[in-house]
Amino acid sequence: TQLLEQSPQFLSIQEGENLTVYCNSSSVFSSLQWYRQEPGEGPVLLVTVVTGGEVKKLKRLTFQFGDARKDSSLHITAAQPGDTGLYLCAGAMSGGGADGLTFGKGTHLIIQP
Amino acid sequence: GAVVSQHPSWVICKSGTSVKIECRSLDFQATTMFWYRQFPKQSLMLMATSNEGSKATYEQGVEKDKFLINHASLTLSTLTVTSAHPEDSSFYICSARTGGWHTEAFFGQGTRLTVV
Numbered sequence: 001t002q003l004l005e006q007s008p009q010f011l012s013i014q015e016g017e018n019l020t021v022y023c024n025s026s027s028v029f030s031s032l033q034w035y036r037q038e039p040g041e042g043p044v045l046l047v048t049v050v051t052g053g054e055v056k057k058l059k060r061l062t063f064q065f066g067d068a069r070k071d072s073s074l075h076i077t078a079a080q081p082g083d084t085g086l087y088l089c090a091g092a093m094s095g096g097g098a099d100g101l102t103f104g105k106g107t108h109l110i111i112q113p
Numbered sequence: 114g115a116v117v118s119q120h121p122s123w124v125i126c127k128s129g130t131s132v133k134i135e136c137r138s139l140d141f142q143a144t145t146m147f148w149y150r151q152f153p154k155q156s157l158m159l160m161a162t163s164n165e166g167s168k169a170t171y172e173q174g175v176e177k178d179k180f181l182i183n184h185a186s187l188t189l190s191t192l193t194v195t196s197a198h199p200e201d202s203s204f205y206i207c208s209a210r211t212g213g214w215h216t217e218a219f220f221g222q223g224t225r226l227t228v229v
Contacts (some may be wrong), residue, residue, distance in 0.1 A: 006156075043220045045218070057197045088157070092218075100208075101147070101159070101208075101218055102156045103149075103156045104156060
């Protein structure tokens with residue numbers, strides 16, 4: 001059973017369109033992080049959300065943590081070809097840095113010019 | 114953000130040989146580091162948690178004798194794939210969390226292992 005359900009798994013849209021990626025779980029997370037990964041490289045942290053209902057913005061990217069801290073979403077406005085990549089959500093069951101992260105399966109995003 | 118360096122970036126080895134991958138935290142101390150494995154077009158799967166000065170904790174299904182982990186200092190953890198076989202070919206990634214509560218995890222650049 002996948003602890004973190006991420007959807008969609010694959011998404012291909014035109015430049016300028018908007019999109020939302022979802023990350024859902026039945027478990028409560030201490031914090032949830034979003035990463036972007038390029039082929040052959042390690043994931044790069046985009047944002048960490050820790051408070052239920054929290055919204056964070058990173059340029060055209062908007063991240064939201066659910067009130068119950070069980071789900072999160074990533075919304076991209078006016079997508080650009082440079083946004084192409086694998087987006088991963090990852091949850092920490094506890095704080096303190098002692099636990100590994102649980103990853104969703106990822107969303108492969110392709111933005112066509 | 115914090116920097117985690119992984120070496121080598123890619124390695125090709127013969128079946129039956131062993132390969133060592135290094136993971137270093139460059140600007141912070143990490144009492145705990147994590148090793149993940151990633152297959153093509155799939156997400157990261159946690160293999161083991163590396164604890165400085167003590168034995169690693171392995172996830173279910175991961176052979177501890179196959180994947181030897183040593184965390185001898187606060188800035189270095191190593192993963193040794195012993196007696197490698199083609200099915201061990203994968204992308205291996207390490208990470209470290211910076212400590213404290215609600216801390217982010219920073220990842221190395223990954224190691225592409227190909228066993229021929």
